Amino acid sequence: MIRTSRHGARLAALLASAVALPAFAQDTGTLDQKRAEEAQRRPPAYSPYVGRDFPTRPFFGDTHLHTSFSMDAGAFGARLGPRDAYRFARGDEVTASTGQPVKLSRPLDFLVVADHSDNMGFFPDLFAGKPEVLADPTGRQWYDMIQSGKGADAAIAIIVAFSHATFPKDLMYSPGTPAYHSAWKATIDAAEEFNDPGRFTAFIGYEWTSNTNGNNLHRNVIFRDNADKASQVEPFTVYPPYGSDNPVELWKWMQAYETKTGGNVLAIAHNGNLSNGLMFPVVEASGKELDREYAETRAKWERLYETTQTKGTGEAHPFLSPNDEFAAFEIWDKGNLDGSVAKKKEMLEFEYARSALKNGLKLEKELGTNPYKFGLIGSSDAHTGLAAMEEDNFFGKTVPQEPSPRRMMEAFVDNTKTGVKIMDWEVSASGYAAVWARENTRESLWDAMERKETYATTGPRMIVRFFGGWDFEARDAEDRLPASIGYSKGVPMGGDLRAAPGGKAPTFLVAALRDPIGANLDRYQIVKGWLDKDGNLHEKVYDVAWSGDRKPGSDGKLPSVGNTVDETNATWTNTIGDPELIAVWKDPEFDPTQPAFYYGRVIEIPTPRWTAYDGQRFGVKPLPGTAMTVAERAYTSPIWYTP
Amino acid sequence: MGGYWQHLQAVSRLSMTAGLIFASSPAVLACGYHDDVSMARGMMNWVYPEALHVLGAISTAVAERRLAPPLSDKAPDLFGSRYRRTAEALERFGEALGESADRMPALSFSIVLLEPMLWTRYEAAGGRLRTQVHVTGPKAGDLVLVSGEAVIGGIVAGRLATGEAIERGLIRLYGSESQKAVFVGAFRSAGNARPDTIKPAAMSRAAQSVAGGETAMPLRSVPITALSIRQSTAFGADGTLACGPGHH
């Protein structure tokens, strides 16, 4: 167990019982069996609180949203700041940077404004003519140009300064400067103002954006703490001399923060799909050979991975998983973040979550610790201040991609040198993070993230349960309180199976309920990865629950659920699929000597993609090849089995 | 980007800059899709507050079927024909303004079309408007109009009055209140199809095609500026500095 010193004590207090549970089970929020059974027997009206110290509902949010405080978002015209972002996420109507009113179909439960730490807050300050900016001759010049109507020239001057590394050193918003301090303070103040425990959680956070040579190694850093602790530090950056592009240095910063303040932070990496093979290394990282220390440190700080977002979904890749008919989902595999280097097939293995989870099993054998034992979440990475990821209410990734008749037509990345071209229509209206927490507070949500009791969704707010244990039986799926059974007889998503009792194979209680205003469900699948005795890695996808009375064919594949989408009119119906799926599944190919992981994947019936809504509303014809339907999905954190 | 792009490069005083930003060292491109047209467009929102609300207004107008949507033009843009069509439309816009004014005010102004970030200056001289398409930017003190291709197309085609475009936020004006008043006063009716001034038959082909939305998509250009650019080799050895604002 890696983090006993940090969390053992707190978790023990949270859990119903700390008695005689194997150490590893403590990380997962297991409920004492006896109390759970009692709770089931008792009529709820007599004592509704009994047995309810497990999470009873998932909270939905976004751990990755940029506002005008992010240098690039500002450059793209984002005018909404952190306050607007929180206001919007909690359900208020706001005006987008392109002047369009926008409101969520329902509020989110939490939000992390994660602005880029390098140059945080520069744009609002420049255009406000802050003294810090005007003190620099170049800053003064730009400001004067803007004030005298030469704004267009100022804009190009700023761009050129960046492109050519001639940006004045004194204007770099680096930690330690008063300007940077005030930007960070404004970020914290906004979170404090909108944090409303029990109702809406506004986390303090930022994004550390290592992007050397265009290879995406970005991480979001999320604080468990309030302003008193978070304001004792300033974010870690990339630009030297204050920062570094090496994740190891970020982890040192995180450790230093915890040591200094007694607080807690975690980091969530994203877009391995744009890292060109660098996100999940197996041999060396940042020029240094992988060792136990790397594995332990990474596993300690990086408890979650952002599996789906606007720039593609990174669960699995068809090249790596040729037998997985659902692997080709919102894939971005043409190159790195800036398209400067095209993708090679051999990079893929080190970019996608499933292969990383598999390689982690192997690394654990070699190094003693699994560096890639992460849970899964989704988030938006929108640069608009708007966590608007519903297909029929998608406000894009950047301001130029806010709703417009042109947004399906243009290129998002167009590198004429390498030929890497990604169209704007390929941007996904995805996703959100679902967190099984006891209550909607910074502490409770953060602790749930820390123990990986989370799942990713590509937008819909479906409820997904996933429990693993040795004793689940078919009738548990008929029970009225599957969660009580789940917690009492097993561990939830993100947990570890206890040692295998002789002769038993792991069983899983799985359940999913569709979004109350969303589409029915097609199927619930379990993805298993394992390491055999010869050191070879394997994976397999099992259909474990599905709608209707479909029967798997002779090839073992379940027939398609069908499709009700009218792409032209952007409509669909819930006449296929089921609102709820529930089952108990037993691994038919279990070998107790082989390490393995299992995670759930829930797939919705096809619905119109945002491109279909755009086509219908603006009366525009999509470019040939534009994806117009989407089978939305959820990915749970894995449950691991270690012999 | 095709021919239109090349054309712009050819006429651009700063084709060097453009070439550099788009096609030189990978380090420059470290910010990926943050091409400078998008950034220049984005910064309009700061320089001319809420300038990008024009985009939202266009979206609304297209959704309400008041403006033609852009066509997805798949044909290659040979020899910069797209640019020429837009340029012609802008010339025609100048003419339409001139025709609509009962008395030509002594008001020079600049317009920027947001999609290609193309600046055009209309200089009042001798009771006429002289059009200079593709200038580096507004002259100091100019009234600045922010709009989009479809809007100009609609006005030139006689389907949209300038005054209505302003009312609907399809054109935003930046300048002194008196400049704005003079502009609205003089040109509000430009674009109102008045049989005596605009006959469809007399409309230039360019105007028709622009109105039909054929200018379509990747109409891109760079805002050109007189800044002198030295080619720097210091693209940050690790590419980080070069990335600048480009992250995600």
Add this chain to the structure above:
Amino acid sequence: MKLFREPLLHFAVAGAGLFAVYAWLDRGSEAEPSADLEVRIGEGELRWVGETWARQWRREPSREELRGLVLDLLREELLAREARTLGLDKDDTVVRRRLAQKMAFLIEDTARIAQPTESELRAFYDAHRERFVRPGQRSFEHIFFDSRKRSDAAADARQVLVKLSTSDAPAPGADEGDRLLIESDIRNADRYAVAGQFGQAFADAVFALTPGEWSGPVESAFGLHLVRVYEATAGEARPFEDAKADVVERWSDEQRRTVQERYFTELFRKYDIVADERIEALVGPLPGDVALGDVQPANEGLAR
């Protein structure tokens, strides 16, 4: 940002705009033909532009600055006069709407620049406590009847309802109803939270139920439910410090509206509006008919 959004120009312009509009509104009452070529500017205008400047820059304008402001104002007025002479304002919807719009912005701006004092905020908070509340919550249990699994889920639900209301046991038997992945016991949920889990219509229905007894069936996004609300809390007041940001927002909102209302009240007084009976019946009493200061922020009559 603030500085840039509201530069000096903006206020000079606003001043000129007000002057121009005022002059335009005013010309009916002071129709002196000889005044056509006369532009009056006096202590009032001077004070107004000076004050506007001072509010923005937090200092008095210098002599030179004041001179500039006045000159701008005059230039603007002269241009406006010329434009009117040319008849640019006649029967022109655009000009009329723009003028009205400008006026509306102007009034809003005046409200926006004034910063509230702490005591003003407190007074506002005290006067509108009902606006600064945490929303009411419900705790309820529910029994789910799955329409997909039952031929007549509603009838089954009603049958169980009868049983529940006649039996002494406060809780249903463990085998009533069908399974739903959402907990059967929902605690301390506000309307938003209930809507997020069950759909809006269900949430509205639950919040309308009388606490204590079983009711239903109520329809959700998933099927039918019998519901017993066992705890209902009304919204509770948020302490001032907690609600302060919202108070500022609402205060400014209110301020904007009040200024607008007052302004319209004065306008309605100033003009003699002759309406036929039909119109009068339609709009009711005009804002000018009530005493200044008594104007409700609510929209009445023609004020909107």
